[in-house]
Amino acid sequence: MTSRGRCEAQRRQTRRAVRVYLTGFATILAGAALLGMVATGCSGTGEGTARDTVTAKEFRLVNDAGETRAVLALEEDSPTLRFYDRQGRIRASLLLTEASPRLVLNDENGKPGLSLGLSEQGSALALGNAGNVRILLTVDANGSPELLFRDSTGKTSWSAPK
Numbered sequence: 001m002t003s004r005g006r007c008e009a010q011r012r013q014t015r016r017a018v019r020v021y022l023t024g025f026a027t028i029l030a031g032a033a034l035l036g037m038v039a040t041g042c043s044g045t046g047e048g049t050a051r052d053t054v055t056a057k058e059f060r061l062v063n064d065a066g067e068t069r070a071v072l073a074l075e076e077d078s079p080t081l082r083f084y085d086r087q088g089r090i091r092a093s094l095l096l097t098e099a100s101p102r103l104v105l106n107d108e109n110g111k112p113g114l115s116l117g118l119s120e121q122g123s124a125l126a127l128g129n130a131g132n133v134r135i136l137l138t139v140d141a142n143g144s145p146e147l148l149f150r151d152s153t154g155k156t157s158w159s160a161p162k
Helices: 003-039
Strands: 058-062 068-075 078-084 090-096 101-106 112-119 122-129 132-140 145-150 156-160
Touching: none
Parallel strands: none
Antiparallel strands: 058 068, 068 078, 078 090, 090 101, 101 112, 112 122, 122 132, 132 145, 145 156
């Protein structure tokens, strides 16, 4: 390699090293700024006082591998809390829709096994497997209860009162 070629290679290597160092320095500055914002509650005052309120549209709880295990979020403007298993399937949900609050527990395949809901029309408890409701207990707005047992096809096999 000629001396001119060696000089040009050295310049490229120097420029690359400067870019790496500047990128690292900028990353450290950004991290320090973010840490400072978190420490001061993003108030910018630098006082380091704790904030009483955290505002966000979604909170995610993740494990050490970064996998989502729980989410508190607004879904279609309704607050929702979801819990995920290690395979990423929703296993439990608590929802507050305009119509009613609802609790849903899912089986290992992510299918509803238990559902509890309340509304102006009454309340309902549904038990099943693989997403098929097998037992349904309802209380209507007048306070009248009804209990239904369903077979594997979903047809009511017994109910009370009849």
